[in-house]
Amino acid sequence: MAKKPASASFIKDPLWYKDAVIYQVHIKSFFDANNDGIGDFPGLISKLDYIAELGVNTLWLLPFYPSPRRDDGYDIADYRGVHPDYGTLADVKHFIKEAHARGLRVITELVINHTSDQHPWFQKARRAKPGSKARDYYVWSDTDEKYDGTRIIFLDTETSNWTWDPVAGQYFWHRFYSHQPDLNFDNPQVMKEVLAVMRYWLDMGIDGLRLDAIPYLIERDGTNNENLPETHQILKQIRAEIDAHYPDRMLLAEANQWPEDTQQYFGDSDGINGDECHMAFHFPLMPRMYMALAQEDRFPITDILRQTPEIPANCQWAIFLRNHDELTLEMVTDQERDYLWNYYAADRRARINLGIRRRLAPLMERDRRRIELLNSLLLSMPGTPTLYYGDEIGMGDNIYLGDRDGVRTPMQWSIDRNGGFSRANPASLVLPPIMDPLYGYQSVNVEAQSGDPHSLLNWTRRLLAVRKQQKAFGRGTLKMLSPSNRRILAYTRAFTDSDGKTETILCVANVSRSAQGVELDLSEFAGQVPVEMIGGNAFAPIGQTPFMLTLAPYGFFWFLLASENQMPGWHTAPSQSVPELVTLVLKEGLEDVLKPPVRTVLEQTVLPGWLPNRRWFGHKEAPIEQVNIIDGAAFGAAESPVLLTELEVTCAGQPHRYQVPLGTLGEEQASTAVAQQVVSRLRRGRHVGFLTDAFTQEAFVRAVLSGLTNSQTISSSAGDIHFSATQQLATLGLDEHSEVRYLTGEQSNSSVVVGGVLVLKLLRQLHSGQHPELEMGDFLTRAGYPNISPLLGSVLRRDAQGEDTLLMIAQGYLSNQGDAWSWTHNTLERAIRDELADAQSENEQHYNALAELAEFARVLGQRLGEMHSVLAQAHDNPDFAPHFSTLKDTQRLATHITAQVKQALQQLKAHLSDLPAADQQRVKHLIDQQGAINAYIQQLAADTQGGLNIRVHGDLHLGQVLVVQGDAFFIDFEGEPSRSLAERRAKHSPYKDVSGLLRSFDYAGAMAISNVQQADHSPEADEARQRVVQRYLNDARHALIDAYRLATASLNFQMKSPRGQESALALMSLEKAAYEVIYEAANRPAWLRVPLQGLSELLAHLPSRAKPLPDGEK
DSSP states (O other): OOOOGGGTTTTTTTTTGGGOEEEEEEEHHHOOSSSSSSHHHHHHHHHHHHHHTTTTOOEOOOSSSOOTTTTTTOOOOEEEEEETTTTOOOHHHHHHHHHTTTTTTTEEEEEEEEETTTTTHHHHHHSSSSSSTTGGGGEESSSSSTTOOOSSSSTTOSSSSSSEEETTEEEEOOOSOOSBBBBBSSSSSHHHHHHHHHHHHHHTOOOOOEETTTTGSOOTSSOOOOOHHHHHHHHHHHHHHHHHOOOEEEEEEEHHHHHHHHGGGGOOOOSSSSSSSEEOOOHHHHHHHHHHHHHSSOOOOOOOHHHOOOOOOOOOOEEESSHHHHHHHESSSHHHHHHHHHHHSSSSSGGETOOOOOOOHHHHHTTTTHHHHHHHHHSSSEEEEEETTTTTOOOOOOTTTTTTGGSOOOOOOOGGGGGSOOOOOOGGSSSOOOTTTTTTTTTSSSHHHTTTSSHHHHHHHHHHHHHTTHHHHHHOEEEEEOSSSTTEEEEEEEEOOTTSSSEEEEEEEOOSSOEEEEEOOEEEEEEEEEEEEETTOOOOOOSSOOOEEEOOOOEEEEEEEEEEOOOOOOOOOOOOOOOOOOEEEEESGGGGGGGGHHHIIIIIIIHHHHHOOOOOOOTTSSSSEEEEEEEEEEETTTTSEEEEEEEEEEEEEEEEEEOEEEEEEEEGGGGGOOOGGGGEEEETEEEEEEEGGGSSSSSHHHHHHHHHHHOOOOTTEEEEEEEOOOHHHHHOOOTTTSSSOOOOOOOEEEEETTTTTTEEEEEEOOOOOOOOOHHHHHHHHHHTTOBBEEEEEEEEOOOOHHHEEEEEEEOOOOSOOHHHHHHHHHHHHHHHHHHOOSSSOOOOOOOHHHHHHHHHHHHHOOOOOOOHHHTTTOOTTTTTTOOEEHHHHHHHHHHHHHHHHHHHHHHHHHHHGOHHHHHHHHHHHHHTTTTHHHHHHHHHHHHTTTTTEEOOSSSGEEEEEEEEETTTEOOOTOTTTTHHHHHTTTTTTTTTHHHHHHHHHHHHHHHHHHHHTSSSHHHHHHHHHHHHHHHHHHHHHHHHHHHHHHTTTTOOOOSSSHHHHHHHHHHHHHHHHHHHHHHHHHHHGGGGGHHHHHHHHHTTSOOOOOOOOOGGGO
C-alpha cells in the first residue's frame, strides 16, 4: 500500500501540474552548504525561500543518485541511493518536507531506458549465462548489425548503437553513450524492478517523475526503434500503478519527437483521459521561438502550433526555452537546423550533437528586450512553463567546457568568492564559475539584482506573480489571430471555470527589432476593455473596427479582456455616425428584392452608392451610370436565405458584371456586422433587419461547402448553377463546426479559410468563358504538380448556350509565411538593418539575410521551371498543347512590343518634367534611340522563331507566390484582370513568367531603398542601402535564372538561333518594363523611375548615338 506523505497535504487538485511553473535545478551547481566545492541537498534546502519567492511552485531535480557521473548523473549506478557528494537519504527526505512546507512540489528523474555500466544489474548480467534472467536485464547480440535501421543520437561521440563487452563476449545495445547499456523491457523482471523503484520514491513524497528518453524503451527488427507500440504498453502499466496508488502524482515524458508522435505518449483511454503520461515536453516549439526572432516572422511559431494535435483533457504540454541539455535541433528540418546554427552558433564550439550548448542570455546577446519577449511567450503559450536555474538573472555559459557542462556552471549568488556558490578552494569546484566581464558573477548575481527594482530577476518575479493570477494561462484554450503584419504574433487564451465564469487573455508580441503597428480583428469581443496585466492600465474598449496597437521593438502585451465597467476614466465614447440606410419593405420574403418597387430602389439608389465603397469594386475611376440586377438565384437554408445575385454595372458607357450574394441579418445581430457590409435596412411587417453581403455570413460559407459536397444544382433565369468538388474535398473532414476565418488583404475577390485546410474564393467581377484560374488549377492538380494550391471544387453558372461563368472556386489552404513580396520586403529590410547596425554582433557571423533571399530566388526558379515542364507535356489537351512560334508569330509579337515600347516612351515624355534630372536624361536618351530600339526588338523576336510557347501563369510576380516553409507555391492563375479571358488563356514563351519575377525583384529593391521607415538617411546609410539592394538584385537574378534553366534543361525550346533563350528573356522583360511604365504613368507617376530604370538597363548596350525617328513616328 502506498504511503501518503503528510507533508503533501497541500496537493488537493489532481490536475495541479496544469497550473505549475517548473524551476529546473542541478543540485551539484546550485549551492554548496559544506564547502567541498559541490552543491548538495542542504545547500538546496537553504535556498528554498529564494525559489519560492521567485514565483515558481514546482522543482525539477536532475539525477542525484549514485553514479560515475560520466553523463552528469544520467548514468545511474543505484536507483535507491543518493550520491555522497550531494548528501544522504535523510537529506532528501528533509528537502521534500521543506519544499512541501513552502508549497513547492518536487519532480525528479526516473531514468528507465538505461543504466550505468557500473550498475550491479549490468555487472551481474555481463557475467551471467546468455539467455538467463540476469543476463536478459539488458539487450545483447552476437553481432553489431542487428537493428541497423536505428539512428545514432550522439553523432559527435558514438559510431554505433552496439558496444562489445569482452566480459560478456557479446555486444550490448545503447541508444546513448557506450557506457550506458539499455535495459531490456522484454524481460518482465525489468518491469518489476522499475515499478519498485518508482514506488520507492513516490512513497518518500516525490510529486512527479520525469521519464527520460522513453521513445527508445523497446527494440524490434525492421523498425527505427522509436515510438513502438510495445513502448506504449509499458507506459500504460506504469500509469496504471500511478492511478491505482498515487492519484495526485504526475508522469512527465521526455520524448524528443514531432508533435504527432509525442501525442501518443499521453495515451487516450476514452477520448478525454490519457492513460500514459500526464505531461510531455513540446520539443519542436522551442527552437521555432528562436527562429521567429531571427527571421522577424511569427510563422515558425504559428506553423508548429497548427501542426500540434489535440491532447486528452487531463494532459498538458511542458514548454521551455532552455534546460540542462543543448538547445536541441533534432525536431527541425535540415534547412532550419543550418539556419539556427549559423545564426545562434556561428562559433562551432557552441555546437554539440544536433544542438547548441548556450544559455538563454548569450543566445540573445544580453538583449534584455529579447529575453523578456521570449519569457513572455514561454509563460503565455499553452503548456506548463519550465525555467532553468540562473536564467532568471541572465547567467552566461562557458562553451570551452566539455559536453554540456558549459550550461551547468555554479549558480551566481553574490560577488563573493566563487560567486557565493561555495567557500571551497576555487580549484576544487565541481565546475568553474563564469568569470568573464559580461556574464561573470561580479556582474550577474542574485544579491545585486535583488536590490535593483529594474533587474531581470525582479522583472521575472513580477511576471510570474501576474501569471499566477489567471487560470487561463495554464488551462485555457488557444486561438491564434492572423494580423496582416507578420512581425506580430497574437493569440487569445480563454478559460471557463466550474461556475461558468470565463476569463480571456489577449497576448500580442512583436518579434521584430523595430517598432510595429498592428490592427487586430477583435470584433467578437466588442464592448470589452483590454486591461494591460503588468501595469494594470485599461486601454480603449474594443469595437467593431480593427483594434490598433503599437508595439516597441521586441515588445509584448498581456491584456485581460474585462467587462465594460472597467472602462478607463479618460475614454470618451465616439459619436456614433450610423449611415442613413434606406429601408426596403418586403411583403413575401427576400425574393422581393428582385421585383419592383424594391428592385428599383436597389438599382437606382442603394447599390450605386454602396458599390464604390467596396474594396473589390474595380471601376472606381469612373462614376456609376447604371446598375441592373441581372439574376438572383435562391440558395441556402430557410432560416438563412440567400440570393446568388449578379449585377450589371455600367461605368463610362461600358457594362461590367459583378457578383453580390445578398442575405439578411436580424436587427439583434447588427452588432456582429461591420457597418459597411450592410446594404440597406429591411422591414417585413413589424420585423426589422438588414440586407447584407451574404459572403460575410458563416451560414452562407457552410451552405456553399454543403453544395460542393452534395454536387448541388440550382436553377436560375441566367442558367443552371453547378456545384462540383474533387475527391480530395471529402478527405478534409470539414463539418459544421469547422472554423471560418475571413481573409482581409484581397483587392478584387473575397476569400475565406475553412477549417485551416480550404480557401473558398468568391469572384466579384465575372467573365463568361473558360476561366484560367479554374482551368490551370484543374490541369496542374490532375498532373500532380505539388507547388500550387490544389483545386478542391468550383461553382459555375452554365447559360442556355452552354457557356460557363465561374462564380466561386475552392482550393487547398497553404499554411504560409505570407506572399513572397512581403517576405522579400521584410527580409531585405532585415538585411539593410544588419548592414546599418552600429555595433558588431556578439555572434560574429550572423546568418546572412541576403543568403536567404538568394536561396529563395533559387527555389523560385526551380519551382517555376518544374511547373513549366509539366505544362509543356500536355500534348493531348488542345488548350494546353505546346505551340512552336512561326515567322508570323514572331512578327506579330515584335509589332505588339514595339507599339508598347513606343506608348511607354510617349508616357515618359509626357511626365518628363516630373522626373529628376538624371531620369530626364535617361528618357531623352531612349527617345533618341527609338530607331535602334525598334531594330533591336525585331532582332530579338527573330531569334525566338521556332521557340516553345505554352500556357503560363501570365501575371507572375512576387505577390503571386506564397512562401511555405522556405518553399515557393504559385497562386492566382486568373491572369491580368484588365485582359479578356481569351488573352489570359493565350500561350506565350515561358520566359514571360521569368521576366515577371525579375521585374518584381527590381520593384522589391526600389521599395527597400525608398522605405520611409528607415530612420537614418545620411549619405553613408543611403550608400549602404544601395549596396545591399545591388547585391540582392545581382544574386537573386542569377540564382533564379540558373535554377530555372537547370529545371528546364530537358525542355526542347527549339529556337533556331543559339541566342534564342537569352533573346526571349530580353524580349519578355522589355514587354514587361514597357507595360509597367504605362501602368505607373496612369496610376502612380511617382514610381515611374522604377520601370524606367529597368527599361534603361535592358537597352543600355545599344549604341549611344542612333538616328532618331521623325517626329511623326515618336
